[in-house]
Amino acid sequence: MQIYRIDHVAQVTPDLDAQVALLEGLFGFRRVRSWNNPAEGTRGTRLEIPGSRGQAWEVVAPAGDGSALQTFLDDHGGRPGLHHVGAEVPDLEAVRAELEVRGVKPTDGTRGRWLEASLSPPEHGPGVLFRFRGPGSLDMCGDSADSVAESTTVDGPSLGxxxxxxxxxxxxxxxxxxxxxxxxxxxxxxxxxxxxxxxxxxxxxxxxxxxxxxxxxxxxxxxxxxxxxxxxxxxxxxxxxxxxxxxxxxxxxxxxxxxxxxxxxxxxxxxxxxxxxxxxxxxxxxxxxxxxxxxxxxxxxxxxxxxxxxxx
The missing domain is CATH 3.10.180.10 (2,3-Dihydroxybiphenyl 1,2-Dioxygenase, domain 1)
Known part of the structure; x- marks a missing residue:
C-alpha cells in the first residue's frame, strides 16, 4: 500500500466559525475555501498551514440531518477534536485489498470517492482514522458542493x-x-x-x-x-x-x-x-x-x- 502525499489533518467541531477564527488568529492559518453540503452532512473550511508544503488543516462540522459528524461528536461526548488524516494514494482498490488482508475493514466514502479506515493493528482497537483518495478525486470532506474561495484579514500577532x-x-x-x-x-x-x-x-x-x-x-x-x-x-x-x-x-x-x-x-x-x-x-x-x-x-x-x- 503506497501513500504518496498527506493532504490534510481534519478537526471536527460543533462551532465551525469559532474554530476557524481561532486558527486564523492565534495559529496564523490562511483560509483557502469553505463549503456547506447538507446532502453529505458536512460544513467545512480548508486552511493553509504556513510552510506546510501542500498539507492543509481542515475544520469540519455537522450539517443537515443524520450527519455522521454529529454521530462522531455524540460518541465523544460532544467534544471537538482530531477527526482524520487525509492521504492520497495511487490505487484506491489496492489500498482496500491490502487493508482487508490485514484484518482492517475500510468504509466507503461518498459515491466511492474515498475510503476511511483506522490504520492501527485491529487487535489493539481503533486508532487514528485515515481517509484515502485516489487520482482524479479532489474531495474527501464534502467540499465538492458549494465550495468557495475565501480570504480574511486578521489583526494581531500569530504563533509564527x-x-x-x-x-x-x-x-x-x-x-x-x-x-x-x-x-x-x-x-x-x-x-x-x-x-x-x-x-x-x-x-x-x-x-x-x-x-x-x-x-x-x-x-x-x-x-x-x-x-x-x-x-x-x-x-x-x-x-x-x-x-x-x-x-x-x-x-x-x-x-x-x-x-x-x-x-x-x-x-x-x-x-x-x-x-x-x-x-x-x-x-x-x-x-x-x-x-x-x-x-x-x-x-x-x-x-x-x-x-x-x-x-x-
Missing amino acids: IVALDHICQAFPDRDVLARWYHDLAGFVQVWRTADDEHPDMADLVLNIPGSSICWEVIMPRGEDSFIERFWDRNGAAAHHVTFEVDDWDAAMAACDHHDTPTFGENEGSTDGAAWKDTFIHPKHTGGVLVQLFWEERPGVWVRSDKVPPRWT
Missing part, C-alpha cells in the same frame, strides 16, 4: 508557525506499531530515544514516504506514565500535533495576546544550538493537544544521528 512537523500517536509498544506501519505503508523509522532516556516514556519517529510530515509513536514506561493514563481513556489515538515556530519569544507573545496559556516547557542545547518546546492544552485549541517547538539550527531538537536498529 513555519511547518506542521509531526503527528504523535500513543501505543503500548512503539516497535510493534512502527513495524505495522512499515509493513503496511512503507513508513521508515528515522529516530528513536534510548529505552531508558525518559522515566515515563519512550518514543520513535517515522518518515511518511512522499510527505514532509512525520509520525511519532510514544509508549509508556515505568509506573503511572501519562501515556498509560491517556491509553486507558483513548486507546491508540492521536496524542498531539506538533508545529515548528520561527521565533520563540514572538510565539509566546502571541499566546499572551490571545490569552492562551502554555505548559510543560522544555529547553536545552545540542551541539551548541538552543531548542525549546511547550504545549497548548486542547481546551484552548478546539480539542487537539498542540506542541510547539523552536530550534536555533535545523536538526537539533530531534537528533537525526540516533540511528534506529535494524528490524528482524
